[in-house]
Amino acid sequence: xxxxxIESRLREAFGARVGVAVRSAKRLYASVDAADLxxxxxxxxxxxxxCRLATSTGIDLREGIGLYHHFAVNGSPLVITLKALLAKxxxxxxxxxxxxxxxxxxxxxxxxxxxxxxxxxxxxxxxxKDASMADELPLRRDFDPAQFKERIGxxxxx
Numbered sequence: 001x002x003x004x005x006i007e008s009r010l011r012e013a014f015g016a017r018v019g020v021a022v023r024s025a026k027r028l029y030a031s032v033d034a035a036d037l038x039x040x041x042x043x044x045x046x047x048x049x050x051c052r053l054a055t056s057t058g059i060d061l062r063e064g065i066g067l068y069h070h071f072a073v074n075g076s077p078l079v080i081t082l083k084a085l086l087a088k089x090x091x092x093x094x095x096x097x098x099x100x101x102x103x104x105x106x107x108x109x110x111x112x113x114x115x116x117x118x119x120x121x122x123x124x125x126x127x128x129k130d131a132s133m134a135d136e137l138p139l140r141r142d143f144d145p146a147q148f149k150e151r152i153g154x155x156x157x158x
Contacts, residue, residue: 001048003028003078013043026077034067034084034093041069041082041096050074053102058110060141065091065114069103092117113139 003022010018010030018040019031032040044051054072058065065086070079086093095118096103107118108127115137118124129136132152137143 001073001076003080006048006078006080009047010040010043013047014040026079028078028080029083030080031083034086037067037069037082037084038094038096038099041071042099044071044080044082045100048073048080050076051080053096053100054079056096056103056106056110058114058116058139060114060139061085062141064088065116067091067093067110067116069096086116090117091115092119094119095121097121097123113137115140 003025006028007020007022010020014032014036017032017036021029021031023029030040041053051071051073054070056070057068059068063085065088067084067086069082071082072079084093091114093116095107097107097118098120104121104123105127107116107121108123108125110116111118111121111124112126112128126134136148138145138148
């Protein structure tokens with residue numbers, strides 16, 4: 001199934017709840033409200049044979065935290081990206097870890113680095129940061145590495 005066919009099926013299944021953009025035969029982007037992420041991800045996995053979560057990414061944008069779940073389709077060059085914009089200062093989204101084990105660690109990484117809370121995640125322990133960085137969000141725009149180094153007693157480099 002190609003990107004255009006998937007676009008039609010997504011529009012049929014979700015209507016205006018999903019904004020779909022086909023960038024090429026290999027790339028489809030679907031913008032959704034965070035509340036709809038789990039439902040749309042489940043639909044992809046149930047309705048597209050071989051569709052699986054490949055990875056997830058997050059980025060601190062001026063208008064919020066961009067959360068992107070990238071799905072690959074086995075045997076195809078097609079990548080489908082589910083996009084949601086999360087509100088700062090305390091962004092949150094439903095977890096996909098209860099749907100697919102592939103989301104477990106990457107959601108924990110996004111939580112550690114950007115502060116996104118994944119509602120219903122089965123394991124909310126820190127994955128990358130130790131206790132000294134518990135309140136630090138190193139991939140946020142407002143993170144100041146110099147202030148952090150000063151806070152932990154690291155000397156400036158000359």
